[in-house]
Amino acid sequence: MHRNQLLNLLEKHHALDETEATFLTAIKAFVERNSDCFERSLLIGHVTGSAWIIDLSHTYTLLTHHRKLDKWFQTGGHCDGDSDVLAVALKEAEEESGLSDFQIVSPNIFDIDIHEIPERKGIPTHLHYDVRFLLETDMAKPLAISSESNDLVWVKLSEVSKLNDSESIMRMVRKTT
Numbered sequence: 001m002h003r004n005q006l007l008n009l010l011e012k013h014h015a016l017d018e019t020e021a022t023f024l025t026a027i028k029a030f031v032e033r034n035s036d037c038f039e040r041s042l043l044i045g046h047v048t049g050s051a052w053i054i055d056l057s058h059t060y061t062l063l064t065h066h067r068k069l070d071k072w073f074q075t076g077g078h079c080d081g082d083s084d085v086l087a088v089a090l091k092e093a094e095e096e097s098g099l100s101d102f103q104i105v106s107p108n109i110f111d112i113d114i115h116e117i118p119e120r121k122g123i124p125t126h127l128h129y130d131v132r133f134l135l136e137t138d139m140a141k142p143l144a145i146s147s148e149s150n151d152l153v154w155v156k157l158s159e160v161s162k163l164n165d166s167e168s169i170m171r172m173v174r175k176t177t
Contacts, residue, residue, distance in 0.1 A: 002038075002083040003031050003032070003035070003037065003083060005083055005084065005085075006031055006047065006083060006085055006131065007028065007031055007032070009085075009108065009109050009131075010024060010027060010028050010031070010109065010112075011028075012108055012109075013108065013109040013112065015112070016111075016171060016174070016175060017171070019167065019171070020111070020112055020113075020171065023112045023113060023114045024112055026114055026129075027047075027112055027114065027129045027131070030045065030047075030129055031047065031129075037129070038079040038080070038081050038082060038083050039079075039080070039081055040078045040079075040080060043123070043124055043126055044126055044127065045114075045126045045127030045128065045129060046078065046079065046126070046127075046128065046129065047079050047085060047129045047130075047131060048076055048077060048078055048079060048088075048128045048129065048130045048131070049076055049077070049079055049085040049086070049087075049088030049089035049091075049092060049130075049131055049132075049133070050073075050074050050075065050076025050077075050089055050092070050130050050131070050132040050133070051074060051075050051076060051089040051090065051092065051093035051102070051132070051133055051134075051135045052074050052110055052111065052132055052133070052134050052135070052172045052176070053074065053075065053093060053097070053099075053102070053135045053136070053137060054105075054134065054135070054136050054157075054176060055136065055137070055138070055139040055154065056136055056137070056138055056139070058136070058157075058176060059156060059157055060139055060154045060155060060156055060157065061074070061154070061155055061157055061160060061172075061173070061176065062074075062075070062097060062137075062139070062143075062152060062153070062154055062155075063152070063153055063155055063160070063163060063164070064096050064097070064145075064146075064148075064149045064151070064152050065149055065150040065151040065152075065153075066148065066149060066150075067147075067148055067149055067150050068120065068148075070150075071164060072153075072163040072164040072169075073164065073169070074132065074169070074172070075089075075092050075093045075095075075096040075097060076089060076092050076093075076096075076130065076132070077092040077095075077096075077148075085131045085133075086104070086107060086133050089131070089132070089133045089135075090102060090104075090133075090135070093135055095146055096146045096148060096149060096152075097143055097144070097146075097152060098142065098143050098144025098145075098146075099137055099141055099143065101137060101138070101141065102135040102136070102137050103135065103136045103137065104133065104134075104135060105133075105134040105135065105136055106133075106134060107133075109131055109132065109133065110132045110133050110134040110172070110175065111132040111171060111172050111175060112129075112130065112131060112132065113128075113130045113132065113168045113171075114127055114128070114129055114130065115127070115128055115130065115168060116128075132172065134176075139154045157173050157176055157177055158177075160173050161173075
């Protein structure tokens with residue numbers, strides 16, 4: 001069963017707070033119920049993979065300004081059938097930043113979030129069951145903005161809230177500091 005790898009990672013994950021614990025219960029149930037949970041064609045929602053990228057000193061994070069959603073986020077995207085969510089997070093980090101020399105801080109899940117994606121171009125409102133991993137890299141390396149983004153910026157963890165103060169982002173900041 002291709003979902004076992006993710007289910008095993010979810011079993012090992014320890015939620016930071018009640019909100020994340022609720023997400024953890026919900027994503028486990030979603031993955032168990034839906035054999036096609038890694039496919040974006042599952043219109044109720046799907047698993048996505050993200051990377052919370054930090055610099056080597058663990059004082060900055062890399063955020064991308066998402067073109068479609070017009071907000072600052074961590075890198076990440078659709079699994080498109082790939083059940084190796086860490087591989088998806090790495091691929092998305094590379095595609096969206098132009099960097100390729102990430103260190104995986106841990107192969108375990110860093111954070112989990114479930115968020116609603118608004119209807120767009122005939123795709124109904126749906127949920128992203130986002131599985132996040134912690135990566136680090138040298139912030140001196142040159143960045144390359146992808147077609148999915150308007151901008152990329154290294155932000156001091158203490159200043160992330162100026163760009164995005166959502167609980168989803170701020171929980172990752174708290175976990176990093």
